Amino acid sequence: MIRLFLGVFTVVLTVNISFGQRTEEHEHCNCIDKIDKITPKLHGHFERKCNGILIEKGEFVNGLKNGAWITYSRKGKLIRKINYDNGLLHGNVEMFDTKGQPKLIGQFEKGKKIGKWIYYTDKARILCEGNFDNNKPIETWTINDKKGKKPVIVYDFNAKKHLLKDTAPLHKNSEVVQNYNTEEWFILFSPDKTYSSKSQPIGGYSFANYMFIELVEVPDNFWDTYLYQKYKVSFKITADNEVTFNSNLFTGEVPDNHLELTFLAVTNPASKIKNIEFSNLQMKLIDIKIKEALSLMPPWIYYEQTDIDLYLHYVINQNLQRK
Secondary structure, eight states: OEEEEETTTTEEEEEEEETTEEEEEETTTTEEEEEEEOSSSOEEEEEEEETTEEEEEEEEETTEEEEEEEEEOTTSOEEEEEEEETTEEEEEEEEEOTTSOEEEEEEEETTEEOEEEEEEOTTSOEEEEEEEETTEEEEEEEEEOTTSSSEEEEEETTTTEEEEEOOOOOOOTTEEEEETTTTEEEEEOOOSOOOOOSSEETTHHHHHHHHHHHHOOOOGGGTTBOEEEEEEEEEEEOTTOOEEEEEEEOOSOOOTTOEEEEEEEEOSOGGGOBOOOOOHHHHHHHHHHHHHHHHTSOOEEOSSOOEEEEEEEEEESSOGGGO
């Protein structure tokens, strides 16, 4: 048993290792993580319980997610079910809010998006919908207004043209947003910047940022803590609008005239925030979740530009200038 005492607050991480299984106890959130093996790669059954309630379960095979990964809210409500096959998204994707209403319905086949994809508003109206064929968006894709009542963007991928082009939904600065993992609310801060490129996400970068915020998680163990993860995400867009990407942690200086996606959440006043030194397991898990959210995003529209780099900030209770 190893006990680490860290930070201004008394923070205890208890690690138990027996018969090859690893258990991490997080006293700041009353959560316990169990996994069969963590070295040399994550392997075997993973399970998280918080306050005795099952929060997440799934399987790793040689460092890769495999089979069904299921996530529940702090109160035990199903909020996410995503399927993998040796690290590739494969099968149905289902996300729900805390009322049991759908947030996303889609499907993958060996890492490629297929079939009908529908993204929903917080009132279970359709926010964005369209079809994929072997990871390529096809036919007409529609983005509705934030209430899901009327179309604001309609793009015909077969004809390669907009049928309607208005302003897509976006999150306002200081907007209050619910985190489905904890069933609590946070204040969202959005930098006052606009971005553009030749090839770009359907609805533009502001809508892409909106969708990333809707799709990414803040797990219980990161709620009311400090965290700043910065990534360089390199996208490749083909002439038929198929998108692939690589995402890596980035510690250097961000270049001038760069493109960004930003998730910046303030969960509580500073007096309630805990300074935690997260384990390697916790950081690996959040990296996987951020890449998963990027994989669930709506399509891009190709126009002359094949390679695009952007910088992604995933920030909880920190200032963007702190790192």
